[in-house]
Amino acid sequence: MRQSLFFLLAAVAGSSALTIPHVHPEANLLPRQSCENSATSRSCWGNYSIDTNYYDETPDTGKTVEYWLSVEEGSCAPDGYTRTCMTFNGTVPGPTLIADWGDNLVIHVTNNMQTNGTSIHWHGLRQLGTTEYDGVPGVSQCPIAPGDTMTYKFRVTQYGSTWYHSHFSLQYAEGLFGGMILNGPATADYDEDLGTLFLQDWSHIEAFTLWNTAKLGAPPTLDTGLINGTNTFDCSGSTDSNCVGGGKKFETVFESGKKYRFRVINIAIEGVFQFSIDGHTLTVIGTDLVPIVPYTTDSVQIAIGQRYDIIVEANAASGDYWLRGGWVTTCATNSNPDGMTGIVRYDASSTSDPTSTSTVTASTSCSDEPYASLVPHLSLDVGNMPTITSEDLSFTFDSYFKWTINSSSLLLDWAEPTLMKVFNGDSIFPTEYNVVAVQPSSSTATEWAVLVIQDTTGLGLNHPIHLHGHDFWVLAQTTGMFDGTASSFNTANPPRRDVATLPGNGYLALAFQLDNPGAWLVHCHIAWHASQGLSLEFVESESSISVDSADQTVFTNTCNTWNSYIPTEVWPQDDSGI
Numbered sequence: 410m411r412q413s414l415f416f417l418l419a420a421v422a423g424s425s426a427l428t429i430p431h432v433h434p435e436a437n438l439l440p441r442q443s444c445e446n447s448a449t450s451r452s453c454w455g456n457y458s459i460d461t462n463y464y465d466e467t468p469d470t471g472k473t474v475e476y477w478l479s480v481e482e483g484s485c486a487p488d489g490y491t492r493t494c495m496t497f498n499g500t501v502p503g504p505t506l507i508a509d510w511g512d513n514l515v516i517h518v519t520n521n522m523q524t525n526g527t528s529i530h531w532h533g534l535r536q537l538g539t540t541e542y543d544g545v546p547g548v549s550q551c552p553i554a555p556g557d558t559m560t561y562k563f564r565v566t567q568y569g570s571t572w573y574h575s576h577f578s579l580q581y582a583e584g585l586f587g588g589m590i591l592n593g594p595a596t597a598d599y600d601e602d603l604g605t606l607f608l609q610d611w612s613h614i615e616a617f618t619l620w621n622t623a624k625l626g627a628p629p630t631l632d633t634g635l636i637n638g639t640n641t642f643d644c645s646g647s648t649d650s651n652c653v654g655g656g657k658k659f660e661t662v663f664e665s666g667k668k669y670r671f672r673v674i675n676i677a678i679e680g681v682f683q684f685s686i687d688g689h690t691l692t693v694i695g696t697d698l699v700p701i702v703p704y705t706t707d708s709v710q711i712a713i714g715q716r717y718d719i720i721v722e723a724n725a726a727s728g729d730y731w732l733r734g735g736w737v738t739t740c741a742t743n744s745n746p747d748g749m750t751g752i753v754r755y756d757a758s759s760t761s762d763p764t765s766t767s768t769v770t771a772s773t774s775c776s777d778e779p780y781a782s783l784v785p786h787l788s789l790d791v792g793n794m795p796t797i798t799s800e801d802l803s804f805t806f807d808s809y810f811k812w813t814i815n816s817s818s819l820l821l822d823w824a825e826p827t828l829m830k831v832f833n834g835d836s837i838f839p840t841e842y843n844v845v846a847v848q849p850s851s852s853t854a855t856e857w858a859v860l861v862i863q864d865t866t867g868l869g870l871n872h873p874i875h876l877h878g879h880d881f882w883v884l885a886q887t888t889g890m891f892d893g894t895a896s897s898f899n900t901a902n903p904p905r906r907d908v909a910t911l912p913g914n915g916y917l918a919l920a921f922q923l924d925n926p927g928a929w930l931v932h933c934h935i936a937w938h939a940s941q942g943l944s945l946e947f948v949e950s951e952s953s954i955s956v957d958s959a960d961q962t963v964f965t966n967t968c969n970t971w972n973s974y975i976p977t978e979v980w981p982q983d984d985s986g987i
């Protein structure tokens with residue numbers, strides 16, 4: 410009902426001659442008609458639309474979009490404090506990669522660092538049929554050695570907002586990340602796309618240095634936060650020669666009456682944000698790469714790796730307003746929790762600091778947005794769930810603090826990726842690879858695999874859990890003990906996304922369709938926790954994993970170059986590898 414009403418309104422609102430009233434697919438009265446995407450018909454997408462089941466169907470654009478990324482080390486001062494960073498093409502964030510739904514992406518990654526391997530992951534992309542380009546060292550590839558180039562090739566079968574980042578130890582926390590905008594339809598109209606809005610915690614000491622203490626278990630307090638890679642920091646009275654000053658706040662300009670789309674992305678090391686803009690209401694239209702039925706709110710709570718597509722209408726009195734990252738102080742400590750701000754101006758010539766105040770009630774929880782708010786527009790229920798994989802989360806101390814999944818902490822050997830073993834026909838993997846084999850029991854009907862992670866640590870910490878290679882359906886997300894049965898599962902169009910928070914002293918139950926043979930990591934996206942082994946991997950339908958010979962050659966060449974680099978390696982692996 411809600412969807413039909415939405416389309417009726419969308420059709421009425423459409424004024425362009427090209428706008429043809431949209432037919433709800435279930436109504437099935439007319440053949441599908443073409444409808445162009447515009448500011449007043451965002452649900453349209455040519456012969457496709459917001460109603461297309463994008464798990465089954467992808468537009469054939471016949472277009473290939475090519476990018477070149479250079480992974481570099483150098484100094485940076487995003488907030489006016491100079492330190493060493495790792496960057497894509499010299500900037501933090503790296504360049505935004507833009508493609509249309511259905512395009513082919515070809516991305517050449519050259520490792521121009523002197524003493525580090527690297528490997529780049531395209532967060533949230535399904536990599537349908539291309540598990541070898543998922544970018545996880547020790548799982549889908551060997552690291553790219555210094556001086557080497559690897560070309561990633563895959564099809565864009567989804568649309569919306571995401572990011573790419575190094576998956577090699579803590580590198581993304583040093584600046585190796587950038588945005589991905591995949592153009593497609595949307596569930597509400599807007600005038601302008603303001604692109605990605607990164608929320609990030611930031612340290613003046615490099616993450617690899619902090620690791621020396623962080624690995625012992627107590628996360629260090631980070632110095633500040635950045636919005637889209639920038640902020641100010643108070644260097645007045647500082648005798649520290651690295652505190653050079655000159656940082657800037659992120660700023661954007663609103664024109665009264667217009668609607669703007671922001672693609673809010675949390676890329677923190679450990680923080681949770683409660684994003685808001687003083688004086689403005691947020692309309693949320695997407696969770697990760699899944700369009701949702703729009704809902705309005707005054708703030709959005711976002712965990713690491715998650716994305717929220719948000720529309721903001723410029724309907725406040727003309728003036729300057731704070732845009733607030735909204736550090737949630739109960740989830741992680743930071744020395745500058747209130748300073749993670751940017752500015753929205755109605756007058757581009759204004760240079761004054763806003764005097765606006767927030768009416769948002771500060772969050773004290775570290776959980777996701779309310780489960781009931783996150784209703785996928787493309788309504789899909791979970792069907793056949795023959796097996797439930799239940800894993801206990803705990804911890805141990807073995808030279809450093811390690812998280813364990815069913816008593817085993819992830820530890821990968823970068824030079825022996827899971828896929829290499831798959832290509833060799835092995836079905837036995839090292840225990841510390843934490844491999845769970847899954848495959849459909851029949852070839853006829855669609856089946857879902859179910860993963861339940863139960864927190865048994867007693868620590869009460871929340872963990873943002875990310876799955877590669879799939880969107881998942883969130884069957885349950887609650888405190889307490891899982892009873893081993895499906896009785897607590899909601900299978901009727903539950904929230905669907907690629908990162909969801911495991912509640913402390915509780916459990917998270919996820920379902921994913923067994924439709925993408927490959928080696929797929931599941932991990933906590935808190936950078937310290939991933940390094941401390943909070944991860945497992947699914948090897949899905951191993952006998953059906955197929956990689957053509959050109960891609961096989963890319964894989965082998967990358968490994969050969971890495972293997973010849975190993976004897977000269979400066980920094981031996983000192984964590985799980987991811």
Ligand code: C2O
Nearest residue numbers: 530532714875930
């Ligand atoms: Cu953002 Cu395993 O990834």
